[in-house]
Amino acid sequence: MSAEQPPRRVTLNILRYNPADDSESAAAPRLQAYEIEEADGMTLFIALNELREHQDPTLQFDFVCRAGICGSCAMMVNGRPRLACRTLVKELPIETTLTPLPFFELIGDLSVNTGKWLRGMSERLETWLHGVEENIDLRKIEARMTPEEAEAIYEMDRCVECGCCVAACGTAQMRPDFVGAVGLGKIARFRLDPRDTRNDDDYYEVIGDDTGVFGCMSLLACHDVCPKSLPLKTQIAFLRKKMALIG
Numbered sequence: 001m002s003a004e005q006p007p008r009r010v011t012l013n014i015l016r017y018n019p020a021d022d023s024e025s026a027a028a029p030r031l032q033a034y035e036i037e038e039a040d041g042m043t044l045f046i047a048l049n050e051l052r053e054h055q056d057p058t059l060q061f062d063f064v065c066r067a068g069i070c071g072s073c074a075m076m077v078n079g080r081p082r083l084a085c086r087t088l089v090k091e092l093p094i095e096t097t098l099t100p101l102p103f104f105e106l107i108g109d110l111s112v113n114t115g116k117w118l119r120g121m122s123e124r125l126e127t128w129l130h131g132v133e134e135n136i137d138l139r140k141i142e143a144r145m146t147p148e149e150a151e152a153i154y155e156m157d158r159c160v161e162c163g164c165c166v167a168a169c170g171t172a173q174m175r176p177d178f179v180g181a182v183g184l185g186k187i188a189r190f191r192l193d194p195r196d197t198r199n200d201d202d203y204y205e206v207i208g209d210d211t212g213v214f215g216c217m218s219l220l221a222c223h224d225v226c227p228k229s230l231p232l233k234t235q236i237a238f239l240r241k242k243m244a245l246i247g
């Protein structure tokens with residue numbers, strides 16, 4: 001921030017609601033305005049912590065890593081899903097509206113339970129390596145894969161399960177059983193893994209319907225908002241082609 005320009009005072013309009021409060025005096029969902037002075041390098045994560053520390057200790061939001069790794073701090077920033085810890089306040093207009101991610105169970109204010117949905121999705125799609133021996137012999141040479149295979153798997157493994165892709169997805173808003181780009185991305189990841197013994201018929205069983213790849217409308221909001229820039233567009237198109245050949 002240059003010496004000539006005084007720091008901006010920005011307004012954050014934050015959705016306040018506590019669904020756990022079922023008392024008669026419980027407040028209805030509402031936007032509450034907070035003002036804060038912008039500082040150099042201030043992220044939304046820092047701004048929210050300052051608000052909670054100095055203005056309103058009841059404000060609810062989540063974070064763990066502050067580095068775009070844990071995926072906890074996703075929220076709607078002026079209607080677009082983003083990670084609070086990777087969003088600089090200086091990129092935002094003078095007035096910004098923060099609301100919780102839609103689709104997921106609301107815990108309170110900006111805090112949502114993404115973990116519950118992600119766990120259910122993961123169990124449904126069995127997003128773990130299949131075909132691994134139960135009693136692993138540690139003396140055996142580990143399974144080999146090419147650097148290209150490892151790189152492609154790593155690319156998809158960068159997903160931080162933030163839920164941004166699901167929050168942006170039109171299909172997910174209409175049907176809660178849709179597995180979302182995050183679910184399709186997980187299947188793409190295991191499909192790339194030469195150690196996984198499942199074949200395309202097995203994958204068709206879990207994503208070959210409207211709750212999976214055929215529910216996707218291919219408008220690719222997921223691809224646009226993914227904070228880790230996963231190649232969702234390519235992977236979903238590839239999966240759709242493969243599954244269509246089976247169905």
Ligand code: SF4
Nearest residue numbers: 159160162163165226
């Ligand atoms: S695919 Fe991207 S947007 Fe979706 S959960 Fe993973 S990191 Fe978040």
Ligand code: SF4
Nearest residue numbers: 169216217218220222
């Ligand atoms: S492309 Fe498919 S998964 Fe991605 S946002 Fe659109 S409907 Fe959802």
Ligand code: FES
Nearest residue numbers: 066068071073085
């Ligand atoms: S706090 Fe972990 S991703 Fe933002």
